[in-house]
Amino acid sequence: MRALIFVNGTIDDYPQLARWLRPDDYTIAADGGARHCAALGLRPAVLVGDLDSITPELLADYEKARWDATYGWDASPVSTARLSMEVYNAVRNEDWSLASPTAPYSYWPQRLWTMEKPYHFLGDGGGMGIGYCASASLGAALANRKHGRFTVSIQPDGDLLMTIGALWTAAHHKIPLLYVMHNNRGYHQEVMHVQRIANRRMRGLDRVADVLPVAFSYLADQRAICPSNLYAVPGIRT
Numbered sequence: 569m570r571a572l573i574f575v576n577g578t579i580d581d582y583p584q585l586a587r588w589l590r591p592d593d594y595t596i597a598a599d600g601g602a603r604h605c606a607a608l609g610l611r612p613a614v615l616v617g618d619l620d621s622i623t624p625e626l627l628a629d630y631e632k633a634r635w636d637a638t639y640g641w642d643a644s645p646v647s648t649a650r651l652s653m654e655v656y657n658a659v660r661n662e663d664w665s666l667a668s669p670t671a672p673y674s675y676w677p678q679r680l681w682t683m684e685k686p687y688h689f690l691g692d693g694g695g696m697g698i699g700y701c702a703s704a705s706l707g708a709a710l711a712n713r714k715h716g717r718f719t720v721s722i723q724p725d726g727d728l729l730m731t732i733g734a735l736w737t738a739a740h741h742k743i744p745l746l747y748v749m750h751n752n753r754g755y756h757q758e759v760m761h762v763q764r765i766a767n768r769r770m771r772g773l774d775r776v777a778d779v780l781p782v783a784f785s786y787l788a789d790q791r792a793i794c795p796s797n798l799y800a801v802p803g804i805r806t
């Protein structure tokens with residue numbers, strides 16, 4: 569992993585610099601250097617300095633993330649901000665590794681989790697293809713296994729349906745990985761896109777199928793996915 573420090577100098581060519589960035593770069597903004605991060609669409613992992621040269625607007629925007637996360641905290645179904653923070657609270661004292669992309673839940677971990685190690689975040693999938701999350705998380709968990717790291721993945725439902733075989737592979741090869749289902753029962757990014765286009769063309773939403781009533785806990789049952797590889801877990805009947 570590289571640590572990038574943005575200081576308050578001049579950058580002439582943002583697009584050229586953007587091509588050189590990597591998703592796992594650890595970004596540090598030194599005071600007014602935060603404006604370069606904003607121009608590049610980056611949210612720095614750390615902001616340092618006496619904060620006399622960062623613009624008040626940018627500083628307020630950073631501080632706002634915590635406030636934004638509290639919106640609808642007690643709502644049901646649970647908000648994605650709360651889901652993210654509950655998962656963080658559950659893993660933060662482990663040697664954790666977040667293996668899932670964060671775009672499906674509004675990038676909350678980059679906004680609020682403290683990420684200090686290269687393996688704390690695998691990064692988002694470059695191609696944005698669904699089916700990436702379940703399988704990429706499994707690959708990360710395999711790499712983390714020998715280090716004894718706790719791999720967690722906040723797993724969208726549609727994505728898991730694309731690569732459900734990842735569960736079999738995890739069970740068969742005994743790869744420890746916690747998938748926390750982000751089950752909104754739909755291909756929702758797709759639905760929102762279709763809604764937008766339907767509005768623009770002034771037609772109804774009758775052709776949108778947005779409910780995927782899948783019982784993922786049954787799919788994850790080891791008796792179903794890998795019966796040849798059952799092992800006893802104390803307190804759990806197999």
Ligand SMILES: Cc1ncc(C[n+]2csc(CCOP(=O)(O)OP(=O)(O)O)c2C)c(N)n1
Binds near residue numbers: 672699724728754755
């Ligand atoms: C292989 C592939 N097919 C289709 C798409 C188009 N697409 C983008 S998001 C999405 C829905 C994703 O559903 P889910 O994984 O449940 O996440 P959600 O949007 O519900 O949070 C689809 C179909 C894609 N990105 N990749």
Ligand SMILES: [Mg+2]
Binds near residue numbers: 725752753756
């Ligand atoms: Mg979904």
